[in-house]
Amino acid sequence: MVSALAEGNHLMNENLVMTVIGDDRPGLVEMLAHTVSSHDGSWLESRMARLGGKFAGILRVSIPADSVDSLLETLRGLDEKGLRVTSERSIAPEPRPQPVRLELVGSDHLGIVRDISALLTRQQINVEEFTSDCEPAPMSGQQLFKATVLLHLPVGLTADELRTSLEGLATDLMVDITLS
Secondary structure, X not given: OOOHHHHHHHHOEEEEEXXXXXXXXXXXXXXXXHHHHOOOOEEEEEEEEEEOOEEEEEEXXXXXXXXXXXXXXXXXXXXXXXXXXXXXXXXXXXXXXOEEEEEEEEEOOOOHHHHHHHHHHHOOOEEEEEEEEEEEOOOOOOEEEEEEEEEEOOOOOOHHHHHHHHHHHHHHHOEEEEEO
């Protein structure tokens, strides 16, 4: 017979946030997914991509509290198989306010990300997701920098107020910025 305390501990889940990186090759996601599921974990969300010949990503899993130490030990062993995984315990995400999407396009030059992120920080805006890429412009072949940023505005700041702040910076950076 299982005690109520032991049964209750098994039912309590913890959230882990992991970062992963390894040389890109088939099977890395499967290896990670198998490891999580073999410890009764549930894959909740992730962002993963191939960058510079590496496979890198972040993910959040939910796992029974009594399986966390075993999972962490197994994850350390994946390093021998070419996948370095770091993990941190986290809390379940809180409900977020309505997101705002910022899209930016312009000629690539130094300082774009620095200046945009500085403006967001000054206004206490949280960056939920940031993706960027450089590619040749269709007609000129000049490098274009493109970014999509999912933001959560702090209480009291409207999208219109953010738009006004960004307009001046967009002019200085010579980029087009849209909010939706």
